[in-house]
Amino acid sequence: MSIVTVRRAAFSLVVLLSRTPAPHERIGSLILSATLAVELHCTLDRLARTSFRVGDAEAVTDGPFGTAALAASLTGPAAGDLVAALAGSGTGPLLRVAARRVDGLTREWELPLAEVLAGGVDDVSAHVRLVTADGGMVTDVPPVVAGRTRDLATTGGTLMLRDGALRPVASLVRPHPAVLTTLVASESLLLVPLAPVVGGPILDGSPLLGDRDGTSRxxxxxxxxxxxxxxxxxxxxxxxxxxxxxxxxxxxxxxxxxxxxxxxxxxxxxxxxxxxxxxxxxxxxxxxxxxxxxxxxxxxxxxxxxxxxxxxxxxxxxxxxxxxxxxxxxxxxxxxxxxxxxxxxxxxxxxxxxxxxxxxxxxxxxGWRESRRFQIDPALIAGNKLLALRRGDDATRAVAPTQVLGMAKARIQLHPPVLQAQPLGVTQWRQVTATxxxxxxxxxxxxxxxxLYRQQGAAGWEAIGCQDTLRLGQADHRVWQPEPVATAGATVFRSLTQPGRYLVVPAAYAVGRHPADDLDRALRPTLLLTSTIDVDDPSGIRCVLAAALQADLTPARWAMLGAELRAKAGRDVVLQTPWQAALTPTVSWAIPGADDLDCVAVDDGFTLVMSTDIPGLLTLRAMLQRGGFLGSARWQLPGGDVAVATLRLDLGTVVGPAEGPVAVTRTVDEARLTNLLDSRVAVRRLTADGTVVASPGLVLEAHGSATVALPAGTVGELAVDHEVEAGSETLDESRSYIDDLELAVTFVATGDLTQVAGIEISCTLLGDVPAPLTLTRSVRQGERRFLMPLTHYAEDPTLRFTATAVAADGTRTAAPAVDWPVRSRGVLIPIDTPTPA
Structure with missing residues (x-):
């Protein structure tokens, strides 16, 4: 038995990818960071103290039980190495374990973290969650599977079609992209061009590495x-x-x-x-x-x-x-x-x-590593395209026709960088970034x-040599110290390890806005409501809310903080967010009725994805527009200090965009301010490089402008300290165009059609008016399809239809219009033959 085990299969790994793979791109090389939470247990006896360390994160426990909860944030290559190791490639980061027995004997070990985690669970994939930062967007990344949307819902991912591509649900809420790339393997392939061999070093752990081209070393x-x-x-x-x-x-x-x-x-x-x-x-x-x-x-x-x-x-x-x-x-x-x-x-x-x-x-x-080898049915190859390919551990299952058809309808094309044909099948290589x-x-x-140990004195550099006066080996393990500031809106901590470095924790985070240059969602709240539906069981509808929260700290206040701290320190300063300082928060929310809620810290705030059922849907929408929901984020700093921020999910309080909602156009001695929002904006102050240069105290009407005089000689970047008038933004509800999510209504003629040429049926649903259909003795059944927000379907929308009997001589007899609630009464509608009154 290992000296370290995972307690009760208790570990979770949230992996942040820098972007969502494009429709014609293999999932890979995109890991930005990974947040690990795991409960570890040291199996040794007679323990007095045990510590577990991954990177800079450490968990320590005193006593004989040797159990501690470790939370670690890995960034860049370290995160990619851990994911690759869990997938069976390489050893990944090390878990450093130090144990001291009651008799004072101390030992240290270094264990592959991935082996410890994998050894404590039956299915590693069930404990790993992917989120994606894609063009300023964050979302769950569902497995690449085909089939009905209920399958997607059960795997924790929700897809919707927008801008001609099938995208995960929350990929429309995060406004700013993150930039960092490493690699990770894909899971499923469809419509894959067979690509030629690409050269590069093969990372197999040898002291002398080969190349895929067979020539270089x-x-x-x-x-x-x-x-x-x-x-x-x-x-x-x-x-x-x-x-x-x-x-x-x-x-x-x-x-x-x-x-x-x-x-x-x-x-x-x-x-x-x-x-x-x-x-x-x-x-x-x-x-x-x-x-x-x-x-x-x-x-x-x-x-x-x-x-x-x-x-x-x-x-x-x-x-x-x-x-x-x-x-x-x-x-x-x-x-x-x-x-x-x-x-x-x-x-x-x-x-x-x-x-x-x-x-x-x-x-x-x-470099490159061999990922897995696939056996291919020749019937699945057409020309230079691979029509379908299963995972190596799923190769014995046949590829269902619905998989190919369903994926083709969604226009999904995923392929790895390289597929090299081999006599027994296809070898999939994956490019990896290792550390x-x-x-x-x-x-x-x-x-x-x-x-070589010297101190600057009045006469220049003087050798220190060996001096007892500097031998101070005891210290508080404090990396940050609270720093009082006059600028409101944030808590500030000063670095005790490096001069001029400060940690800035915004007091609040709220729903943000997409950038003004976003062609599709300019200045819209970073909030989206969508749903999945099981057409065989309408009670299985799931409503999913995705939101991106941004710091409620204007660019002007951020600049004012920098100026204030520069004046205090007497030098240039570096301001860091908790994300940049690799601090992981504990997040809690008070949202009743949420079946599944994930709130993940990202580089510019937080991303929240939650789901609820039909009973909770209407309450959720009402609360978002009338008060919202509150949560909190808590960062524990080394040494005991704590930083806390309020999290607000509320359409009445929307902040951002990050560059501010007031555009500034500057001339020599004045600034032209333009409100980009549909709400009024109060302008408190105008700053230049963090120094207040004007306090106009004016209110800009929606899309209004004003000119503010600048003091002579004003230099530096201008920023606006503002406040947006409280209101209530509209909630973006998705229209889904996935096949299973269409509502098909079938009309069936049940009456006598011998005396008429046919029955003409006109109908309308949620403003959609399709062409009339006609039922006759030979065609007694007809169908009309409607696309709608699924949340509207959850509210039992009403289809209104009118049946008109058309005689052989053209005489028309219309029955009264009928209102038909499609969710409660179903989508099969009997039509009797209208008769004259």
Missing amino acids: WYLPELTLVVPPPGQDPDTSPFRYDLVTVGHQDDGSPGLEATVTVTLAAGPSAATTAAWEAAGRPALKPLPCTPTVGLRIPFRDAQGRAASEVIPATGTVLDGVLGEDGSTLTAMFVLQDRWARLAYGVLSYPGYQAQAPALEVGLTHS TAASMPTVLPCADHGQ
């Missing part, structure tokens, strides 16, 4: 710390610790800023060189890699517990092509106050802490390199 660079010789000149040294004093801290001690510079040499590893020699010294080149570097600083907190913090590099400089002979990578880290002292202690004194400081280096690279991580202990004793 590649290697993954190995990085090593460059240690300067004793007596090295600090100005040219590959390592340096530079300390300056900046003001004073609250206790009167000097404020410190330290810049740590380290240099890494890159080249082929010994294993690569040996494999290259054995292969006859073929032409060899390094894999193109994107490096990331962090400095892990260990310390003991105020309670005497061992901990560590990874400080990301402030900047990196690459000399040469990474991996070629002579290439180097230089990384700089800027730290302040107690973290500057801690860094000095652990870097300069061996054994200063139980754990040595280390450089955490990641090399992100791309190789390495940890390098980094200790350069001050006894040997005292001149």
